[in-house]
Amino acid sequence: MTNGVMEIHESEYNEILQRCVAVISGARKMLAQQVASTANDTYWEIGKLLHERKLDSKHGSSVVKLLSIDLKKQFPDICLSPRNLWDMKRFYERYKDADEKLRRSVALLPWKHNMLIIGKGLDDKASLYYAEEDIAKGWNRDLLLNAIKMEMHKNTAAIPIETITSLFLTD
Numbered sequence: 001m002t003n004g005v006m007e008i009h010e011s012e013y014n015e016i017l018q019r020c021v022a023v024i025s026g027a028r029k030m031l032a033q034q035v036a037s038t039a040n041d042t043y044w045e046i047g048k049l050l051h052e053r054k055l056d057s058k059h060g061s062s063v064v065k066l067l068s069i070d071l072k073k074q075f076p077d078i079c080l081s082p083r084n085l086w087d088m089k090r091f092y093e094r095y096k097d098a099d100e101k102l103r104r105s106v107a108l109l110p111w112k113h114n115m116l117i118i119g120k121g122l123d124d125k126a127s128l129y130y131a132e133e134d135i136a137k138g139w140n141r142d143l144l145l146n147a148i149k150m151e152m153h154k155n156t157a158a159i160p161i162e163t164i165t166s167l168f169l170t171d
Contacts, residue, residue: 029138033108040091040107040114047092050085057086087115094118098127104130112141120148129153 008016055063064082071080091114096102102124106114109131117127130153134144 004158032046032110033135036110037107037111039111040109043088043111044092044095044107046085047090050089051092051096055089087118090118091115093095098124102128102131105135107137113139113144116141116144116148122148126153 050060050064053060061082064085068080068085069084071078095106105128106117109117113134119132122130130144130148133139133147133152137143139147
């Protein structure tokens, strides 16, 4: 100890630094998943309401437009466009009869990742695969898209992330 300051070896310091980084990174990931889950629960309930009221694009578009306007007045910081409201209904309808494991998995995904998976018309098995891989590997939307394009769910051996990344960089 010199002048009240404890000296440690560089390797010890690096270990402390790496552990701190891991703790903070883990907390950030958990927080992001909690935020996504809460948002998806909200979107689920709104989608369920629209579904139960049997609103569709032919007969309910004026109702959804008005709903969007009124909701935006109360919640200007949330994207509540008519399109997003219809997406909430699609989200509910896509997963309302799905296995609980799939529903729990997609609840943790960012909204745009859910919309990507739903937009590709994947079956439950493929949707679960991509949701679980996305959660485990922390994919961004472009990596998820490339994994879907590569039909990774059909391959039992995982494709290295470097392959997906290189495809993304060359597109």
